[in-house]
Amino acid sequence: MRNKVTVVGAGNVGATTAQRIHQLGYADVVMVDVVEDLPQGKSLDMLESGPVIGTDALITGSNGYEESANSDVVVITAGIARRPGMSRDDLLLTNMRITTSVTEQVVRHSPNCIIIPVTNPLDAMVQNIYESSGFPRERVFGMAGVLDTARFRTFISQELNVSVEDVQAYVLGGHGDDMVPLVRYTTVGGIPISELMAEEKVEQLVRRTRQGGGEIVQLLKEGSAYYAPSAAITQMVEAVLLDKKRILPACAYLQGEYGINGLCVGVPVKLGAGGMEQVIEIRLTAEEQAALQGSAASVQELVEVMNQARAGA
Structure with a gap:
Protein backbone atom coordinates (compact mmCIF):
# COMPACT_ATOMS: atom_id res chain seq x y z
CA MET A 1 0.00 0.00 0.00
CA ARG A 2 1.38 3.36 -1.02
CA ASN A 3 1.81 6.30 1.32
CA LYS A 4 -0.50 9.28 0.98
CA VAL A 5 0.67 12.86 0.62
CA THR A 6 -1.58 15.90 0.46
CA VAL A 7 -0.40 19.18 -1.01
CA VAL A 8 -2.56 22.16 -0.03
CA GLY A 9 -2.36 24.83 -2.70
CA ALA A 10 -2.35 24.18 -6.45
CA GLY A 11 -0.32 27.21 -7.45
CA ASN A 12 3.15 26.98 -8.92
CA VAL A 13 4.86 25.69 -5.76
CA GLY A 14 2.09 23.30 -4.80
CA ALA A 15 1.44 21.89 -8.27
CA THR A 16 5.14 21.41 -9.04
CA THR A 17 5.60 19.70 -5.67
CA ALA A 18 2.64 17.41 -6.36
CA GLN A 19 4.11 16.57 -9.77
CA ARG A 20 7.54 15.71 -8.31
CA ILE A 21 6.09 13.49 -5.57
CA HIS A 22 3.71 11.76 -7.99
CA GLN A 23 6.60 11.07 -10.34
CA LEU A 24 8.53 9.27 -7.56
CA GLY A 25 5.82 6.62 -7.68
CA TYR A 26 5.64 5.46 -4.08
CA ALA A 27 2.99 7.87 -2.75
CA ASP A 28 -0.52 8.71 -3.85
CA VAL A 29 -1.04 12.46 -3.95
CA VAL A 30 -4.03 14.67 -3.23
CA MET A 31 -3.89 18.31 -4.30
CA VAL A 32 -6.31 20.67 -2.55
CA ASP A 33 -7.15 24.22 -3.59
CA VAL A 34 -10.10 26.58 -3.11
CA VAL A 35 -10.21 27.52 -6.81
CA GLU A 36 -12.95 25.46 -8.43
CA ASP A 37 -11.70 22.79 -10.85
CA LEU A 38 -8.07 24.00 -10.73
CA PRO A 39 -6.62 21.11 -8.68
CA GLN A 40 -8.82 18.63 -10.53
CA GLY A 41 -7.54 19.81 -13.90
CA LYS A 42 -3.88 19.91 -12.92
CA SER A 43 -4.00 16.53 -11.18
CA LEU A 44 -5.72 14.87 -14.14
CA ASP A 45 -3.02 16.24 -16.42
CA MET A 46 -0.35 14.81 -14.12
CA LEU A 47 -2.16 11.48 -13.79
CA GLU A 48 -2.15 11.11 -17.56
CA SER A 49 1.65 11.40 -17.52
CA GLY A 50 1.82 8.13 -15.57
CA PRO A 51 2.14 5.79 -18.55
CA VAL A 52 4.98 7.89 -19.97
CA ILE A 53 7.03 8.33 -16.79
CA GLY A 54 6.20 4.85 -15.52
CA THR A 55 4.27 5.43 -12.31
CA ASP A 56 1.06 3.80 -11.11
CA ALA A 57 0.73 6.25 -8.23
CA LEU A 58 -2.58 8.10 -8.13
CA ILE A 59 -2.97 11.86 -8.03
CA THR A 60 -6.33 13.54 -7.48
CA GLY A 61 -7.52 17.11 -7.05
CA SER A 62 -10.14 18.45 -4.67
CA ASN A 63 -11.70 21.67 -3.44
CA GLY A 64 -12.28 20.08 -0.03
CA TYR A 65 -10.33 17.99 2.45
CA GLU A 66 -12.34 14.76 2.47
CA GLU A 67 -10.10 13.16 -0.17
CA SER A 68 -7.05 14.07 1.92
CA ALA A 69 -8.20 12.01 4.91
CA ASN A 70 -5.54 9.92 6.65
CA SER A 71 -2.61 11.46 4.83
CA ASP A 72 0.85 10.53 6.07
CA VAL A 73 2.35 13.90 5.13
CA VAL A 74 0.63 17.21 4.39
CA VAL A 75 2.52 20.00 2.64
CA ILE A 76 0.97 23.45 3.10
CA THR A 77 1.79 25.91 0.32
CA ALA A 78 -1.51 27.83 0.45
CA GLY A 79 -1.27 31.59 0.77
CA ILE A 80 -0.66 34.70 -1.28
CA ALA A 81 2.75 34.98 -2.93
CA ARG A 82 5.26 37.79 -2.76
CA ASN A 120 5.77 32.67 3.61
CA PRO A 121 6.86 34.32 5.78
CA LEU A 122 8.04 30.80 6.48
CA ASP A 123 9.24 30.80 10.07
CA ALA A 124 6.22 32.70 11.36
CA MET A 125 3.85 30.43 9.43
CA VAL A 126 5.53 27.32 10.87
CA GLN A 127 5.03 28.82 14.33
CA ASN A 128 1.38 29.53 13.55
CA ILE A 129 0.71 26.07 12.12
CA TYR A 130 2.55 24.37 14.98
CA GLU A 131 0.50 26.25 17.58
CA SER A 132 -2.77 25.88 15.66
CA SER A 133 -2.34 22.14 15.13
CA GLY A 134 -1.62 21.13 18.70
CA PHE A 135 0.78 18.54 17.26
CA PRO A 136 4.11 17.72 18.93
CA ARG A 137 7.04 19.58 17.41
CA GLU A 138 8.31 16.40 15.76
CA ARG A 139 5.34 16.52 13.38
CA VAL A 140 5.48 20.17 12.25
CA PHE A 141 8.61 21.55 10.58
CA GLY A 142 9.05 23.94 7.69
CA MET A 143 10.89 23.94 4.39
CA ALA A 144 13.33 26.80 3.93
CA GLY A 145 16.83 25.76 4.87
CA VAL A 146 17.06 23.08 2.19
CA LEU A 147 16.17 25.71 -0.42
CA ASP A 148 18.50 28.39 0.96
CA THR A 149 21.32 25.87 1.21
CA ALA A 150 20.68 24.69 -2.36
CA ARG A 151 20.98 28.26 -3.58
CA PHE A 152 24.25 28.73 -1.69
CA ARG A 153 25.62 25.45 -3.06
CA THR A 154 24.57 26.42 -6.59
CA PHE A 155 26.37 29.76 -6.45
CA ILE A 156 29.51 28.14 -5.05
CA SER A 157 29.55 25.43 -7.71
CA GLN A 158 29.17 28.03 -10.46
CA GLU A 159 31.93 30.19 -9.03
CA LEU A 160 34.38 27.29 -8.72
CA ASN A 161 33.15 25.32 -11.77
CA VAL A 162 32.67 22.14 -9.74
CA SER A 163 29.80 19.69 -9.33
CA VAL A 164 27.02 20.78 -7.00
CA GLU A 165 27.18 17.27 -5.54
CA ASP A 166 30.59 18.02 -4.07
CA VAL A 167 29.49 21.25 -2.38
CA GLN A 168 28.23 20.84 1.18
CA ALA A 169 26.83 23.76 3.17
CA TYR A 170 24.29 24.79 5.79
CA VAL A 171 22.12 27.86 6.03
CA LEU A 172 20.51 28.42 9.43
CA GLY A 173 18.16 31.00 10.92
CA GLY A 174 15.06 32.60 9.49
CA HIS A 175 14.09 32.39 5.82
CA GLY A 176 14.85 36.01 5.01
CA ASP A 177 17.54 38.60 4.55
CA ASP A 178 19.18 37.78 7.89
CA MET A 179 19.57 34.03 7.33
CA VAL A 180 22.90 32.61 8.48
CA PRO A 181 25.00 30.69 5.93
CA LEU A 182 27.64 28.81 7.94
CA VAL A 183 30.74 29.53 5.89
CA ARG A 184 32.96 27.69 8.39
CA TYR A 185 31.06 24.44 7.73
CA THR A 186 30.96 24.91 3.94
CA THR A 187 33.18 22.55 1.97
CA VAL A 188 33.87 21.47 -1.60
CA GLY A 189 34.94 17.85 -1.83
CA GLY A 190 35.70 18.04 1.88
CA ILE A 191 37.96 21.10 1.43
CA PRO A 192 36.93 24.22 3.41
CA ILE A 193 35.65 26.94 1.09
CA SER A 194 38.09 29.39 2.68
CA GLU A 195 40.89 27.41 1.00
CA LEU A 196 39.31 27.79 -2.43
CA MET A 197 38.10 31.37 -2.76
CA ALA A 198 38.77 34.80 -1.32
CA GLU A 199 36.83 36.02 1.68
CA GLU A 200 35.35 38.86 -0.37
CA LYS A 201 33.95 36.40 -2.92
CA VAL A 202 32.47 34.24 -0.16
CA GLU A 203 30.75 37.29 1.32
CA GLN A 204 29.37 38.16 -2.11
CA LEU A 205 27.85 34.67 -2.47
CA VAL A 206 26.42 34.88 1.05
CA ARG A 207 24.69 38.15 0.14
CA ARG A 208 23.32 36.64 -3.06
CA THR A 209 22.01 33.64 -1.11
CA ARG A 210 20.22 35.90 1.36
CA GLN A 211 18.59 37.75 -1.53
CA GLY A 212 18.01 34.62 -3.62
CA GLY A 213 14.23 34.65 -3.48
CA GLY A 214 14.03 38.36 -4.20
CA GLU A 215 16.36 38.00 -7.20
CA ILE A 216 13.96 35.55 -8.80
CA VAL A 217 10.90 37.67 -7.96
CA GLN A 218 12.52 40.63 -9.70
CA LEU A 219 13.33 38.56 -12.80
CA LEU A 220 9.88 36.96 -13.06
CA LYS A 221 8.05 40.27 -12.50
CA GLU A 222 5.01 38.26 -11.37
CA GLY A 223 5.17 35.36 -8.95
CA SER A 224 8.13 33.79 -7.19
CA ALA A 225 10.38 30.74 -7.30
CA TYR A 226 8.86 27.27 -7.48
CA TYR A 227 11.17 24.80 -9.24
CA ALA A 228 13.87 24.80 -6.55
CA PRO A 229 11.37 25.12 -3.66
CA SER A 230 9.37 22.12 -4.90
CA ALA A 231 12.57 20.07 -5.21
CA ALA A 232 13.50 21.00 -1.64
CA ILE A 233 10.05 20.04 -0.35
CA THR A 234 10.22 16.72 -2.16
CA GLN A 235 13.59 15.91 -0.60
CA MET A 236 12.08 16.44 2.87
CA VAL A 237 8.95 14.40 2.08
CA GLU A 238 11.09 11.58 0.74
CA ALA A 239 13.25 11.61 3.89
CA VAL A 240 10.11 11.05 5.96
CA LEU A 241 8.35 8.49 3.76
CA LEU A 242 11.48 6.38 3.27
CA ASP A 243 12.74 6.87 6.85
CA LYS A 244 16.05 8.11 5.47
CA LYS A 245 17.33 9.79 8.66
CA ARG A 246 18.59 12.68 6.54
CA ILE A 247 20.39 15.55 8.28
CA LEU A 248 18.84 18.60 6.64
CA PRO A 249 18.25 22.22 7.64
CA ALA A 250 14.59 22.80 8.52
CA CYS A 251 12.52 25.28 10.46
CA ALA A 252 11.81 23.58 13.79
CA TYR A 253 10.30 24.60 17.11
CA LEU A 254 13.23 24.96 19.49
CA GLN A 255 13.11 24.17 23.19
CA GLY A 256 16.39 25.58 24.38
CA GLU A 257 18.60 24.37 21.55
CA TYR A 258 21.05 27.04 20.37
CA GLY A 259 19.86 29.16 23.31
CA ILE A 260 16.46 29.67 21.66
CA ASN A 261 13.25 28.63 23.38
CA GLY A 262 9.66 28.59 22.14
CA LEU A 263 10.39 29.77 18.60
CA CYS A 264 10.50 28.17 15.15
CA VAL A 265 13.90 28.77 13.53
CA GLY A 266 15.98 27.03 10.87
CA VAL A 267 18.52 24.53 12.27
CA PRO A 268 19.95 21.15 11.21
CA VAL A 269 17.57 18.30 12.03
CA LYS A 270 17.28 14.57 11.45
CA LEU A 271 14.27 13.70 9.29
CA GLY A 272 12.82 10.20 9.28
CA ALA A 273 9.58 8.29 9.69
CA GLY A 274 8.98 9.99 13.02
CA GLY A 275 9.24 13.40 11.41
CA MET A 276 11.74 15.76 12.97
CA GLU A 277 13.44 13.11 15.05
CA GLN A 278 16.31 15.19 16.43
CA VAL A 279 17.62 18.73 16.48
CA ILE A 280 21.32 18.58 15.63
CA GLU A 281 23.28 21.06 17.72
CA ILE A 282 26.60 22.11 16.25
CA ARG A 283 29.15 24.32 17.91
CA LEU A 284 28.92 27.92 16.76
CA THR A 285 31.40 30.75 17.15
CA ALA A 286 30.31 33.81 19.11
CA GLU A 287 29.79 35.64 15.80
CA GLU A 288 27.69 32.82 14.33
CA GLN A 289 25.62 32.53 17.51
CA ALA A 290 25.01 36.29 17.50
CA ALA A 291 23.88 36.13 13.87
CA LEU A 292 21.51 33.26 14.65
CA GLN A 293 20.10 35.12 17.65
CA GLY A 294 19.59 38.18 15.45
CA SER A 295 17.75 36.11 12.88
CA ALA A 296 15.61 34.56 15.61
CA ALA A 297 14.80 38.05 16.91
CA SER A 298 13.38 38.95 13.49
CA VAL A 299 11.15 35.88 13.63
CA GLN A 300 10.08 36.79 17.16
CA GLU A 301 8.94 40.20 15.93
CA LEU A 302 6.60 38.55 13.42
CA VAL A 303 5.29 36.14 16.04
CA GLU A 304 4.49 39.08 18.31
CA VAL A 305 2.58 40.79 15.50
CA MET A 306 0.52 37.61 15.04
CA ASN A 307 -0.10 37.36 18.78
CA GLN A 308 -1.32 40.96 18.85
CA ALA A 309 -3.61 40.29 15.90
CA ARG A 310 -5.09 37.26 17.64
CA ALA A 311 -5.57 39.21 20.85
CA GLY A 312 -7.39 41.96 18.97
CA ALA A 313 -9.59 39.59 16.96
Whole structure:
Protein backbone atom coordinates (compact mmCIF):
# COMPACT_ATOMS: atom_id res chain seq x y z
CA MET A 1 0.00 0.00 0.00
CA ARG A 2 1.38 3.36 -1.02
CA ASN A 3 1.81 6.30 1.32
CA LYS A 4 -0.50 9.28 0.98
CA VAL A 5 0.67 12.86 0.62
CA THR A 6 -1.58 15.90 0.46
CA VAL A 7 -0.40 19.18 -1.01
CA VAL A 8 -2.56 22.16 -0.03
CA GLY A 9 -2.36 24.83 -2.70
CA ALA A 10 -2.35 24.18 -6.45
CA GLY A 11 -0.32 27.21 -7.45
CA ASN A 12 3.15 26.98 -8.92
CA VAL A 13 4.86 25.69 -5.76
CA GLY A 14 2.09 23.30 -4.80
CA ALA A 15 1.44 21.89 -8.27
CA THR A 16 5.14 21.41 -9.04
CA THR A 17 5.60 19.70 -5.67
CA ALA A 18 2.64 17.41 -6.36
CA GLN A 19 4.11 16.57 -9.77
CA ARG A 20 7.54 15.71 -8.31
CA ILE A 21 6.09 13.49 -5.57
CA HIS A 22 3.71 11.76 -7.99
CA GLN A 23 6.60 11.07 -10.34
CA LEU A 24 8.53 9.27 -7.56
CA GLY A 25 5.82 6.62 -7.68
CA TYR A 26 5.64 5.46 -4.08
CA ALA A 27 2.99 7.87 -2.75
CA ASP A 28 -0.52 8.71 -3.85
CA VAL A 29 -1.04 12.46 -3.95
CA VAL A 30 -4.03 14.67 -3.23
CA MET A 31 -3.89 18.31 -4.30
CA VAL A 32 -6.31 20.67 -2.55
CA ASP A 33 -7.15 24.22 -3.59
CA VAL A 34 -10.10 26.58 -3.11
CA VAL A 35 -10.21 27.52 -6.81
CA GLU A 36 -12.95 25.46 -8.43
CA ASP A 37 -11.70 22.79 -10.85
CA LEU A 38 -8.07 24.00 -10.73
CA PRO A 39 -6.62 21.11 -8.68
CA GLN A 40 -8.82 18.63 -10.53
CA GLY A 41 -7.54 19.81 -13.90
CA LYS A 42 -3.88 19.91 -12.92
CA SER A 43 -4.00 16.53 -11.18
CA LEU A 44 -5.72 14.87 -14.14
CA ASP A 45 -3.02 16.24 -16.42
CA MET A 46 -0.35 14.81 -14.12
CA LEU A 47 -2.16 11.48 -13.79
CA GLU A 48 -2.15 11.11 -17.56
CA SER A 49 1.65 11.40 -17.52
CA GLY A 50 1.82 8.13 -15.57
CA PRO A 51 2.14 5.79 -18.55
CA VAL A 52 4.98 7.89 -19.97
CA ILE A 53 7.03 8.33 -16.79
CA GLY A 54 6.20 4.85 -15.52
CA THR A 55 4.27 5.43 -12.31
CA ASP A 56 1.06 3.80 -11.11
CA ALA A 57 0.73 6.25 -8.23
CA LEU A 58 -2.58 8.10 -8.13
CA ILE A 59 -2.97 11.86 -8.03
CA THR A 60 -6.33 13.54 -7.48
CA GLY A 61 -7.52 17.11 -7.05
CA SER A 62 -10.14 18.45 -4.67
CA ASN A 63 -11.70 21.67 -3.44
CA GLY A 64 -12.28 20.08 -0.03
CA TYR A 65 -10.33 17.99 2.45
CA GLU A 66 -12.34 14.76 2.47
CA GLU A 67 -10.10 13.16 -0.17
CA SER A 68 -7.05 14.07 1.92
CA ALA A 69 -8.20 12.01 4.91
CA ASN A 70 -5.54 9.92 6.65
CA SER A 71 -2.61 11.46 4.83
CA ASP A 72 0.85 10.53 6.07
CA VAL A 73 2.35 13.90 5.13
CA VAL A 74 0.63 17.21 4.39
CA VAL A 75 2.52 20.00 2.64
CA ILE A 76 0.97 23.45 3.10
CA THR A 77 1.79 25.91 0.32
CA ALA A 78 -1.51 27.83 0.45
CA GLY A 79 -1.27 31.59 0.77
CA ILE A 80 -0.66 34.70 -1.28
CA ALA A 81 2.75 34.98 -2.93
CA ARG A 82 5.26 37.79 -2.76
CA ARG A 83 5.13 40.43 -5.47
CA PRO A 84 7.95 42.76 -6.54
CA GLY A 85 8.72 45.21 -3.78
CA MET A 86 6.76 43.19 -1.22
CA SER A 87 8.63 41.87 1.81
CA ARG A 88 7.81 38.57 3.43
CA ASP A 89 6.58 40.57 6.40
CA ASP A 90 3.82 42.12 4.27
CA LEU A 91 2.34 38.68 3.79
CA LEU A 92 2.12 37.96 7.48
CA LEU A 93 -1.46 38.49 8.65
CA THR A 94 -3.21 37.38 5.45
CA ASN A 95 -1.25 34.15 5.32
CA MET A 96 -1.68 33.65 9.06
CA ARG A 97 -5.45 33.55 8.56
CA ILE A 98 -5.15 31.24 5.56
CA THR A 99 -2.81 28.77 7.26
CA THR A 100 -4.87 28.72 10.45
CA SER A 101 -7.96 27.72 8.48
CA VAL A 102 -6.02 25.12 6.48
CA THR A 103 -4.46 23.64 9.61
CA GLU A 104 -7.85 23.16 11.24
CA GLN A 105 -9.00 21.12 8.24
CA VAL A 106 -5.77 19.13 8.06
CA VAL A 107 -5.92 18.19 11.74
CA ARG A 108 -9.57 17.19 11.45
CA HIS A 109 -9.02 14.87 8.49
CA SER A 110 -5.46 13.64 9.11
CA PRO A 111 -4.88 13.72 12.88
CA ASN A 112 -1.75 11.56 12.69
CA CYS A 113 0.00 13.28 9.80
CA ILE A 114 3.28 15.16 9.59
CA ILE A 115 2.88 18.76 8.40
CA ILE A 116 5.49 20.56 6.32
CA PRO A 117 4.62 24.27 5.96
CA VAL A 118 6.04 26.22 3.03
CA THR A 119 3.90 29.38 3.09
CA ASN A 120 5.77 32.67 3.61
CA PRO A 121 6.86 34.32 5.78
CA LEU A 122 8.04 30.80 6.48
CA ASP A 123 9.24 30.80 10.07
CA ALA A 124 6.22 32.70 11.36
CA MET A 125 3.85 30.43 9.43
CA VAL A 126 5.53 27.32 10.87
CA GLN A 127 5.03 28.82 14.33
CA ASN A 128 1.38 29.53 13.55
CA ILE A 129 0.71 26.07 12.12
CA TYR A 130 2.55 24.37 14.98
CA GLU A 131 0.50 26.25 17.58
CA SER A 132 -2.77 25.88 15.66
CA SER A 133 -2.34 22.14 15.13
CA GLY A 134 -1.62 21.13 18.70
CA PHE A 135 0.78 18.54 17.26
CA PRO A 136 4.11 17.72 18.93
CA ARG A 137 7.04 19.58 17.41
CA GLU A 138 8.31 16.40 15.76
CA ARG A 139 5.34 16.52 13.38
CA VAL A 140 5.48 20.17 12.25
CA PHE A 141 8.61 21.55 10.58
CA GLY A 142 9.05 23.94 7.69
CA MET A 143 10.89 23.94 4.39
CA ALA A 144 13.33 26.80 3.93
CA GLY A 145 16.83 25.76 4.87
CA VAL A 146 17.06 23.08 2.19
CA LEU A 147 16.17 25.71 -0.42
CA ASP A 148 18.50 28.39 0.96
CA THR A 149 21.32 25.87 1.21
CA ALA A 150 20.68 24.69 -2.36
CA ARG A 151 20.98 28.26 -3.58
CA PHE A 152 24.25 28.73 -1.69
CA ARG A 153 25.62 25.45 -3.06
CA THR A 154 24.57 26.42 -6.59
CA PHE A 155 26.37 29.76 -6.45
CA ILE A 156 29.51 28.14 -5.05
CA SER A 157 29.55 25.43 -7.71
CA GLN A 158 29.17 28.03 -10.46
CA GLU A 159 31.93 30.19 -9.03
CA LEU A 160 34.38 27.29 -8.72
CA ASN A 161 33.15 25.32 -11.77
CA VAL A 162 32.67 22.14 -9.74
CA SER A 163 29.80 19.69 -9.33
CA VAL A 164 27.02 20.78 -7.00
CA GLU A 165 27.18 17.27 -5.54
CA ASP A 166 30.59 18.02 -4.07
CA VAL A 167 29.49 21.25 -2.38
CA GLN A 168 28.23 20.84 1.18
CA ALA A 169 26.83 23.76 3.17
CA TYR A 170 24.29 24.79 5.79
CA VAL A 171 22.12 27.86 6.03
CA LEU A 172 20.51 28.42 9.43
CA GLY A 173 18.16 31.00 10.92
CA GLY A 174 15.06 32.60 9.49
CA HIS A 175 14.09 32.39 5.82
CA GLY A 176 14.85 36.01 5.01
CA ASP A 177 17.54 38.60 4.55
CA ASP A 178 19.18 37.78 7.89
CA MET A 179 19.57 34.03 7.33
CA VAL A 180 22.90 32.61 8.48
CA PRO A 181 25.00 30.69 5.93
CA LEU A 182 27.64 28.81 7.94
CA VAL A 183 30.74 29.53 5.89
CA ARG A 184 32.96 27.69 8.39
CA TYR A 185 31.06 24.44 7.73
CA THR A 186 30.96 24.91 3.94
CA THR A 187 33.18 22.55 1.97
CA VAL A 188 33.87 21.47 -1.60
CA GLY A 189 34.94 17.85 -1.83
CA GLY A 190 35.70 18.04 1.88
CA ILE A 191 37.96 21.10 1.43
CA PRO A 192 36.93 24.22 3.41
CA ILE A 193 35.65 26.94 1.09
CA SER A 194 38.09 29.39 2.68
CA GLU A 195 40.89 27.41 1.00
CA LEU A 196 39.31 27.79 -2.43
CA MET A 197 38.10 31.37 -2.76
CA ALA A 198 38.77 34.80 -1.32
CA GLU A 199 36.83 36.02 1.68
CA GLU A 200 35.35 38.86 -0.37
CA LYS A 201 33.95 36.40 -2.92
CA VAL A 202 32.47 34.24 -0.16
CA GLU A 203 30.75 37.29 1.32
CA GLN A 204 29.37 38.16 -2.11
CA LEU A 205 27.85 34.67 -2.47
CA VAL A 206 26.42 34.88 1.05
CA ARG A 207 24.69 38.15 0.14
CA ARG A 208 23.32 36.64 -3.06
CA THR A 209 22.01 33.64 -1.11
CA ARG A 210 20.22 35.90 1.36
CA GLN A 211 18.59 37.75 -1.53
CA GLY A 212 18.01 34.62 -3.62
CA GLY A 213 14.23 34.65 -3.48
CA GLY A 214 14.03 38.36 -4.20
CA GLU A 215 16.36 38.00 -7.20
CA ILE A 216 13.96 35.55 -8.80
CA VAL A 217 10.90 37.67 -7.96
CA GLN A 218 12.52 40.63 -9.70
CA LEU A 219 13.33 38.56 -12.80
CA LEU A 220 9.88 36.96 -13.06
CA LYS A 221 8.05 40.27 -12.50
CA GLU A 222 5.01 38.26 -11.37
CA GLY A 223 5.17 35.36 -8.95
CA SER A 224 8.13 33.79 -7.19
CA ALA A 225 10.38 30.74 -7.30
CA TYR A 226 8.86 27.27 -7.48
CA TYR A 227 11.17 24.80 -9.24
CA ALA A 228 13.87 24.80 -6.55
CA PRO A 229 11.37 25.12 -3.66
CA SER A 230 9.37 22.12 -4.90
CA ALA A 231 12.57 20.07 -5.21
CA ALA A 232 13.50 21.00 -1.64
CA ILE A 233 10.05 20.04 -0.35
CA THR A 234 10.22 16.72 -2.16
CA GLN A 235 13.59 15.91 -0.60
CA MET A 236 12.08 16.44 2.87
CA VAL A 237 8.95 14.40 2.08
CA GLU A 238 11.09 11.58 0.74
CA ALA A 239 13.25 11.61 3.89
CA VAL A 240 10.11 11.05 5.96
CA LEU A 241 8.35 8.49 3.76
CA LEU A 242 11.48 6.38 3.27
CA ASP A 243 12.74 6.87 6.85
CA LYS A 244 16.05 8.11 5.47
CA LYS A 245 17.33 9.79 8.66
CA ARG A 246 18.59 12.68 6.54
CA ILE A 247 20.39 15.55 8.28
CA LEU A 248 18.84 18.60 6.64
CA PRO A 249 18.25 22.22 7.64
CA ALA A 250 14.59 22.80 8.52
CA CYS A 251 12.52 25.28 10.46
CA ALA A 252 11.81 23.58 13.79
CA TYR A 253 10.30 24.60 17.11
CA LEU A 254 13.23 24.96 19.49
CA GLN A 255 13.11 24.17 23.19
CA GLY A 256 16.39 25.58 24.38
CA GLU A 257 18.60 24.37 21.55
CA TYR A 258 21.05 27.04 20.37
CA GLY A 259 19.86 29.16 23.31
CA ILE A 260 16.46 29.67 21.66
CA ASN A 261 13.25 28.63 23.38
CA GLY A 262 9.66 28.59 22.14
CA LEU A 263 10.39 29.77 18.60
CA CYS A 264 10.50 28.17 15.15
CA VAL A 265 13.90 28.77 13.53
CA GLY A 266 15.98 27.03 10.87
CA VAL A 267 18.52 24.53 12.27
CA PRO A 268 19.95 21.15 11.21
CA VAL A 269 17.57 18.30 12.03
CA LYS A 270 17.28 14.57 11.45
CA LEU A 271 14.27 13.70 9.29
CA GLY A 272 12.82 10.20 9.28
CA ALA A 273 9.58 8.29 9.69
CA GLY A 274 8.98 9.99 13.02
CA GLY A 275 9.24 13.40 11.41
CA MET A 276 11.74 15.76 12.97
CA GLU A 277 13.44 13.11 15.05
CA GLN A 278 16.31 15.19 16.43
CA VAL A 279 17.62 18.73 16.48
CA ILE A 280 21.32 18.58 15.63
CA GLU A 281 23.28 21.06 17.72
CA ILE A 282 26.60 22.11 16.25
CA ARG A 283 29.15 24.32 17.91
CA LEU A 284 28.92 27.92 16.76
CA THR A 285 31.40 30.75 17.15
CA ALA A 286 30.31 33.81 19.11
CA GLU A 287 29.79 35.64 15.80
CA GLU A 288 27.69 32.82 14.33
CA GLN A 289 25.62 32.53 17.51
CA ALA A 290 25.01 36.29 17.50
CA ALA A 291 23.88 36.13 13.87
CA LEU A 292 21.51 33.26 14.65
CA GLN A 293 20.10 35.12 17.65
CA GLY A 294 19.59 38.18 15.45
CA SER A 295 17.75 36.11 12.88
CA ALA A 296 15.61 34.56 15.61
CA ALA A 297 14.80 38.05 16.91
CA SER A 298 13.38 38.95 13.49
CA VAL A 299 11.15 35.88 13.63
CA GLN A 300 10.08 36.79 17.16
CA GLU A 301 8.94 40.20 15.93
CA LEU A 302 6.60 38.55 13.42
CA VAL A 303 5.29 36.14 16.04
CA GLU A 304 4.49 39.08 18.31
CA VAL A 305 2.58 40.79 15.50
CA MET A 306 0.52 37.61 15.04
CA ASN A 307 -0.10 37.36 18.78
CA GLN A 308 -1.32 40.96 18.85
CA ALA A 309 -3.61 40.29 15.90
CA ARG A 310 -5.09 37.26 17.64
CA ALA A 311 -5.57 39.21 20.85
CA GLY A 312 -7.39 41.96 18.97
CA ALA A 313 -9.59 39.59 16.96
